[in-house]
Amino acid sequence: MSKNSCLLFLFMGVWSVSIAQTPSAQLAPTPPMGWNSYNAFGATVEESEFRANAEYVAKNLKKHGWNYVVIDFCWWYPHPPGSNQSNPPQFKLKSDGSLVPYFGMDEYGRLMPDVRRFPSSAAGKGFKPLADYVHSLGLKFGIHVMRGIPRQAVWYNTPIMGASGVRAKDVVDTTSICPWLNTMWGVNMSKEGSQEYYDSILKLYADWGVDFIKLDDTDLDEKYPYRRQEVTAFHKAIESTNRPITLSLSLNMKYENREHAKENAETWRISKDYWDSWEQLEEQFALCAQWAHVAEPGNWPDADMLQLGKIAKRGPVGNERYSRFTEVEQITHMTLWSICKSPLMFGGNLPENTDFVTSLITNDEIIAVNQRGVSPKEVYRKEEKIVWMSKVPNSTAINLALFNHAKETRHVEVTFEQLGLNPKARYTVRDLWKKQDIGVFKGTFAQEIKSHGAGMYLITEAKK
Incomplete structure (x- = not known):
């Protein structure tokens, strides 16, 4: 082994000793690495597909540092078999205003996984059996969560766990609307019981054994307000569980809100959804350069998931395909994410990886740049x-x-x-x-x- 390669692996152990021991730094001392279901399955991933990807990570990638497996959005939605609908809606019935399709929900208005898609969640077990299985593989389990309270819970006016006499209608903010998914309303954090609502859902997730949460609809664009109060409430709710849960905020965080993001989350998206086009990859360079100085243990600006491998098997964008990036562009993609210290979340269906894609995500010398480099910056353009x-x-x-x-x-x-x-x-x-x-x-x-x-x-x- 050469002097350079010896140095590359030697500093990995030294670096781990020098990390500032803040709570966030302990949760995410280096950029998180793992797999997320969104790029391949959109809103429709099923348990068998999730398990297959988790098993691939455990067998092939864990030894290279990859350790999270994350179920992305709408795990509660009862998709018909084979559906590829992205951003699936609920509809209000004319007769009484009730909502269809009906989502599995407990007595406190907390959403449960769809049992057809996730059979192990039956009988009110939620994601605990699946989280236990992931943990048995030596991996960490994550889920996607939408900001706010289910509209369905408001229609039923379910009680808020831990807030005596307070119900869903008492804490909802019906003017706080996600523009791309109509299943939730915001929570009015000035109302009694609002913090208890967030505490209640985090208690459920902690009981399931969740290690990572991607909290969505916290930001969007210049016309959309950053949901500062609800992000703070979510962070407080995580702290109330006494469970180490890494928090990732989505999407398109405004640079002006960076200090609040640092105080309340371990990672946050710095762009809108990124897909496999050269034009979008070019756009990420300026964003990564703007945010690079913020990267430190416990605070990782996220350039979005890796658009590699087999994607869009059932939504969310375009037809099923291998990434449109050429092999040269895929190297560029992985190089930028590594040097700027973005989280590395693989989005393709791992069991269908090509040898080339596998070589990109198992190169320990490249991964070391992402995990152990410090003070990333653009030198010139x-x-x-x-x-x-x-x-x-x-x-x-x-x-x-x-x-x-x-x-x-x-x-x-x-x-x-x-x-x-x-x-x-x-x-x-x-x-x-x-x-x-x-x-x-x-x-x-x-x-x-x-x-x-x-x-x-x-x-x-x-x-x-």
Whole structure:
């Protein structure tokens, strides 16, 4: 093993000792890594599919650091077999205003998994049997949750657990509406019993054994208000459980709200839904550059899920396909997410991975950049050439990423002085994608980078 590769793995153990021990830093000392059902199954994932992906993670990816498996939205919705409907609605009946389809719900208005889709949840067991199974694999279990209270609970006016005499109609805010899913209303946090409502649903999730929650409809765009009070309430509710639950906020967090996000969550989406188009990947570069300085233990700006592998098997966008990204663009995708320290949540159906995709997500040298690099930043952006760097903790080594957005191969170079290194010193460079040392350089380093391509390198001072 070369000096560079030895350094790469050595600093992993040292770094873990130096992390500030805040509650969030303990929950998410490094960017979360795992699998999420959304890109492949939209709102329709079923238990057998979830188990197959969890088993794949346990068998093939856990040893590389991947450890979360997450059921995305609408796990309570009674989809017909084979349905690919995304953002599935409820309908109000004319005669009495009741809502169809009916969602499984307990006496306190807390939604339960759809039993047809998740058979192990029958008899009021919820997700506990599935969470227990995930834990038996040595993994962590996550779910998606919509902000607010079910409209169905309001129609039934269910009691709020832990708030004597308070019911759903007493805490609902019917003016607080998610524009893309009509099953929930917001909670009026000025009302008695509002915090108890959030405490009650988090108690349920903690009893199930949930380790990760993606809380949706907290932000959207410049015309949509950030749901600050409900995010705070959700965070307090997690604390009330005394269970370590990592909180991820979605979607498109406004930069101006970064401090509140840092105080109340471990990760948050910095963009709208990201899919497998080069134009959208290009857009992520500016967002990642804006947010990079915020990345630290317990606080991870999220560039959205990895658009790799087999996606859209049943919704939510387009026909079933392998990612439209070329292999070169997939390397660029993984390189940017790694150097900027975004959470790595794989979105494709893992059992259908190609050998190439598997190679992208099991390269330990690339993963180490994501998990252990510090102080990520864009060094420069000029004429469709982009250079990023991060530091290797407790050393003078540098992680370096070179990108080319042009339609043809470009010569991309950077001076060692631009990286904060001694311009007169000699440096050994290791290609992390190829897992090999490529030479000793002085003053500058340059590579030919393919169109839409990227390279990732480790730079260490050469032996004298």
